[in-house]
Amino acid sequence: MARARAALRRGFDRVERGLDAAFGPDWNPMAQLGPLGWFLFWIVLGTGIYLFIFFDTGVTEAYGSVRWLSTDHWWHAGVTRSLHRYASDLMVVVMFTHLVREWAFDRYRGARWFSWITGVPVIWFVYLSGITGYWLVWDRLAQYVATISAELLDAVGIFGEPIARNFMSPAQLSDRFFTLMVFLHIAIPLLLLLAMWIHIQRITAARTNPPRGLAAIMLGALIAVALVLPAPLQGPADLATVPQRLGIDWLLLGLYPVIESVPAGVIWAGAALFTIGLIGMPWLPPRRDGRAAEVFLDHCNGCERCVADCPYAAVRLAPRSDGAPFRFEAVVDPSRCVACGICMGACPSSSPFRRSGELITGIDLPDQPLAALRDEVIAAGRALGDTPGTGRVLTLACGWGAGAGSTAPGRVGVPCAAMVPPAMIDFIISRGLADGVCIAGCAERECHNRFGVAWTEARFARTRDPYLRERVPRERVLTVWAGPTETGRLGEELDAFARRLAAMPPYERIRPLEDAANRAAPRRRQRSVAG
Amino acid sequence: MKGRLRHLAIGGLVSLALTLATAVLSAWPSWQSLPEDSALIRVSFSVSGARNCRDRTAEELAALPRNMRRKRVCERRRSPVRLSIGIDGATLFDAAIPPGGLSGTGPSRVYRRFEVPAGDHRITLRLQTDPAAPDKAVTAVHEVTLDPGQNMAIDFDTTTGSFVLY
Numbered sequence: 001m002a003r004a005r006a007a008l009r010r011g012f013d014r015v016e017r018g019l020d021a022a023f024g025p026d027w028n029p030m031a032q033l034g035p036l037g038w039f040l041f042w043i044v045l046g047t048g049i050y051l052f053i054f055f056d057t058g059v060t061e062a063y064g065s066v067r068w069l070s071t072d073h074w075w076h077a078g079v080t081r082s083l084h085r086y087a088s089d090l091m092v093v094v095m096f097t098h099l100v101r102e103w104a105f106d107r108y109r110g111a112r113w114f115s116w117i118t119g120v121p122v123i124w125f126v127y128l129s130g131i132t133g134y135w136l137v138w139d140r141l142a143q144y145v146a147t148i149s150a151e152l153l154d155a156v157g158i159f160g161e162p163i164a165r166n167f168m169s170p171a172q173l174s175d176r177f178f179t180l181m182v183f184l185h186i187a188i189p190l191l192l193l194l195a196m197w198i199h200i201q202r203i204t205a206a207r208t209n210p211p212r213g214l215a216a217i218m219l220g221a222l223i224a225v226a227l228v229l230p231a232p233l234q235g236p237a238d239l240a241t242v243p244q245r246l247g248i249d250w251l252l253l254g255l256y257p258v259i260e261s262v263p264a265g266v267i268w269a270g271a272a273l274f275t276i277g278l279i280g281m282p283w284l285p286p287r288r289d290g291r292a293a294e295v296f297l298d299h300c301n302g303c304e305r306c307v308a309d310c311p312y313a314a315v316r317l318a319p320r321s322d323g324a325p326f327r328f329e330a331v332v333d334p335s336r337c338v339a340c341g342i343c344m345g346a347c348p349s350s351s352p353f354r355r356s357g358e359l360i361t362g363i364d365l366p367d368q369p370l371a372a373l374r375d376e377v378i379a380a381g382r383a384l385g386d387t388p389g390t391g392r393v394l395t396l397a398c399g400w401g402a403g404a405g406s407t408a409p410g411r412v413g414v415p416c417a418a419m420v421p422p423a424m425i426d427f428i429i430s431r432g433l434a435d436g437v438c439i440a441g442c443a444e445r446e447c448h449n450r451f452g453v454a455w456t457e458a459r460f461a462r463t464r465d466p467y468l469r470e471r472v473p474r475e476r477v478l479t480v481w482a483g484p485t486e487t488g489r490l491g492e493e494l495d496a497f498a499r500r501l502a503a504m505p506p507y508e509r510i511r512p513l514e515d516a517a518n519r520a521a522p523r524r525r526q527r528s529v530a531g
Numbered sequence: 532m533k534g535r536l537r538h539l540a541i542g543g544l545v546s547l548a549l550t551l552a553t554a555v556l557s558a559w560p561s562w563q564s565l566p567e568d569s570a571l572i573r574v575s576f577s578v579s580g581a582r583n584c585r586d587r588t589a590e591e592l593a594a595l596p597r598n599m600r601r602k603r604v605c606e607r608r609r610s611p612v613r614l615s616i617g618i619d620g621a622t623l624f625d626a627a628i629p630p631g632g633l634s635g636t637g638p639s640r641v642y643r644r645f646e647v648p649a650g651d652h653r654i655t656l657r658l659q660t661d662p663a664a665p666d667k668a669v670t671a672v673h674e675v676t677l678d679p680g681q682n683m684a685i686d687f688d689t690t691t692g693s694f695v696l697y
Contacts, residue, residue, distance in 0.1 A: 023542035024535070082554075089553045144564060154642055160631065162642035165575045168684040169697035217539065221546035229554045240697075242682045244565045247558035257562050 008104035013443065013483035020445055025481075027214040031446035033098035034200075035210040039218065040091040041196065045189065047084035048133075051077065055136065057178035059170075062138040063236045070233055082226035088130050089251040090222070095126060105400075105448065109287035111312060111338045118199040120278045125192035130252035132185040136178070141246055141253075143167070143237035148256050155264030170239045202336060203450070204313045290339030290367040290415065295330045297321075299349040300362035302328030305465050306343035309418070311450035312336050315343055315363070330363055340449040341365045341419030345459075348466050350421035352377070361421075368415070376412045377424065378513065381433025383409045388510060391502030393478075393494055394434035396420050400448035402482035402490035403440035410434065417441030417479075418452040422459045422468035429476055432510035435501040436476040440490055443483035453481055471509075476501065570649045570677035572623075575642040576687035580610035580630050581661035608635035610662050616685075617655040618647060649679040656694050658687060669693065 016030045023029065029036060054077050056065040069077035099119065102108050108116035134145045150164035166173055200206035209215070232247060248256065259267050293306075293315070306315045307330065314336035317328040330343075344350055349362040352374040359371035377394065384392040394410045397403025398417045405413070414420055417439050425437050439456060447453040456479065458464035468477070478497045482490045565571060584605040592600045609630040616624040623645055631637030652675050659668035669687075671694045677683060684697040 019545070021541075022538070022545050024538040027538055027542060029546070085557060086550060086554050089557045090550065093549075093553060151642070151644070160637070160640075161577060162575055162640055164573075164642050168573055168575055168686065169682075171697065172684075213535065213539065214542070217543050217546045218550075220543060221550040224547055225550045225554045229551065231554075232558050240682055241680045242565050242571045244563065244567060244569075244680045246562050246564055248560075248562045249557040250560075251553065251556055257564075260564060 005104055005106060008100070009106075010485050012101055012104055013485045016443065016445060017483065017485070020443070023214065023217075025444040027211050027217070028445040029210075029214060029218075030097070030101065032207070032210045032214055033094050033101065035207045036214070036218065037091060037094045037098065038196065038208040039210050039215055040087045040094060041193070043087040043219070043222070044084055044091065044129075045193075047080045047087065048185075048189070050080050051084060052182075055182075057182055058175045059138070059173050059178070060236075061175075062136060062178050063233075066137050066139070067233060067236075070230065074230065078230055079223070079226045082229070082231040083222055084133075085231040085249075086222055086225055088126075088133065089249065090218075091126060092130070092251045095123060099123075103281070106287065107448070109282045110289040111314070111336050112202075113282035114202045115199060116282050117279050118195065118201075120275060121195045122192065122199055123278075124275075125188055125195055127252065129185070129189045129192055130249075132181055132188055134249070134253065135181050136185055137233065138178070138237045140234040140237060140243040141248070143239065144243045144246055145253060145256060146237075148259055152259055152264050152267060155268065167239055173239060202313060204311050289337070290365060292334035292337035292339060293332045293341070293343050293363050293365055295332055295363050296360050297324065297329055299360055300326075300330055300347075302326045302330065303348060304328070304330075305346040305348065306330050306363050309342050309346040309451065309455055311340070311342065312338060314338075332363070338449070339365055339367065340416040340452070341368065341414065342416055342449060342452065342455065344370060345416075345419045345421045346455070346466065347421070350466075351423045352421070352427040353423065365415075365419070368419075370421070373412070373414070373420075373424070374427070377428060378433060380410050380412050381428060381431075384434055386432070388432055388435060389502065389504070389506035390435065391498035391500075392434045393436050393438050393498050393501065394428050395438040395440055395494065396424075397440040398442060398448070398452065400484070401440055401442045402480070402484060402486045404484065406487075416447070416449045416452040418447075418449070418455040418459075420456075422466050422472075425477055426469050426472045429472060429507060430509060430511060431513050432507070433513075435504070435507065436478060436497060438478040438480060438494060438497060440480045440482065442481060443486070444481035473507065475504070476507065565646065565680065568649050568679050569646050570679060570681040570683065572618075572645045572647055572654075572677075572683050572685065573643070574614075574616060574624070574645070574685040575640075576685075577638045577640045578612050578658065578660060578687055578689060579638040580612045581663070582606065582609060609637075609639075610660070612639035612641075613657075613659040613662070613668075614641060615655075615657040616645075618645075618652050620653070623647075647677065649677050649681070651676050654685075656685065658694075 016028060019028045019030055054065055054069045056062060070081055131145060131149060135142050147164060147167045150167060153159065154162045154164050166177060234247060302317060302320065304317060307317055314333050315330050318331045320326050320329050343363045344361060344365055347362040350370050352359065352370065359374060361370045364370055380394055384394065392410065395403060396412050396414055397406060399413060399415050403411065420439065428434050428437050441453055441456065442448050444453060455464060459466060460468045460477065462468065478493065480490050480493045582605040584603055586602050587604060592602065611627040611629045613627045614624065624643060628639040628641050629635065630639050654673045654675055656671045657668055659665060661667060669692060673696060675683065686695045688695050
């Protein structure tokens, strides 16, 4: 399973690199599948409301009104109908790609189980919305869908009269049936909207709008296809005959030929297994995330930076409980924490320069605390040698990008690029542990932990706390955002960076660790005397 | 072309191709639900089976209080209904349909569809609502000509006690 997932992840990465070139990383549709799903939903909703103005409910009126709007008024209502249909189909494509991608990127287990299982009802509501929509047209396809659906429902055996009796002959179908279908076609999409809203509840600042450029591209493509290839009508339904050959919407109705061909019990069992299997996936097997972040109140002043930066709403503020003169303290919800360490990188107390006592920060990762990260950085720096100006690069690599798992000298692994406090970059350069620092994170289009790339860039650009200090020479800092299949590019960029560093004069303001320790020691003594 | 203009152009083309593929898949390839030379017979009705009744014996009646001495008693559960459908001398369907409801107090309901070759057929129907009275079964024979793609519905009218073909 893990191998299949890794292979699929690499496959996605390769495809997405191509789409990076076509759209640009920030407009890459593969990194915007969730927002695109929302965007398509709004298109379907808007076009549906417009179509409802022209739709008549009735055995003959339903088809008549759809035919009228598709032919006589094709230039507005017909195009709207095509948009309604194709946006619904694209929503299915986006939804399943999103599902497979989240599985491949292992973002469905551990603390992220909630988003996964709340996505399961979304799948069914999308299908039910589509199916009830097809009934309303009351053409030959609608007749086929209605009959097969009714036979499938009748197999459950909970309805008094078989629903399929309604479609036995023309005399048995009433106008009220269409009123019921209109109600269902409004109610189910509203339930879908509710399910989509619940789906995004456990993530911070959920993106529900794609970038405007991408939205414009998608809408333009939909309108163009709606004009070139209008959604077909397949002749009025006629219950005296059976639709023999049909143009099927394979995306929304692809299961109907299967439903028609196998016993209803198999279909219901398959649907139940699919649903239960999907819901159970986060625990088959569960992911063992690192231990949740811990708050150390002696070093926390309730500044809220960790709350603002956590991508999963796992940190919140609570009234101070230790009597310290601050209003709030940070509190971690372990059930939501994925141990990405972004909170640690955001904490102003995360300063590796501190030498008085044990290095503890306000919010820390038990499995890779700041003190251990500093030790790893020092060890990696020593592995690079101690001759300044030779192009030594210390790389802090996230666990999901091109640098993941590498044991090359000077390489330190972190769960997320934004786990690295900016002060650590300053520490590495000013203590002469390396001539330059490289942050190697996920591909720019999308961070595994949602905001790792964005927060790191913003901290380095000094637009988001904690800032990278101005004294850090920017020419000695490199960020490489590269996916798992871009190890070659990462290597090339590191080589080029090392050559640039080697060509520079050695950094002048180095205070080696030993010197800093020696200078700090008398100060501590002085403090002690003064105290 | 540089930057965003290039992304709009190339990204637009990629999106157009994806949307076009989606639109094509929304109607093609077509599906043959029923072979061209076939027709469909749908049978559906709702008929109540007979009540299982008997007369109480004199001893049973004597054991009851005077105000409860009703001679005839019936079980709650109805009898199953037996339906047989034949076509051109062959049996298409022959089964006992149980009564509906948790306690079997409701009518027996049936819905079945049969795919048959188009053309002339002799359809024989037999419905028996009381297992104890096979001679009271309703029978019918119909000579029909089914066109390709025709949907023939067979219902049972409980008021007239006869089969109805649409």
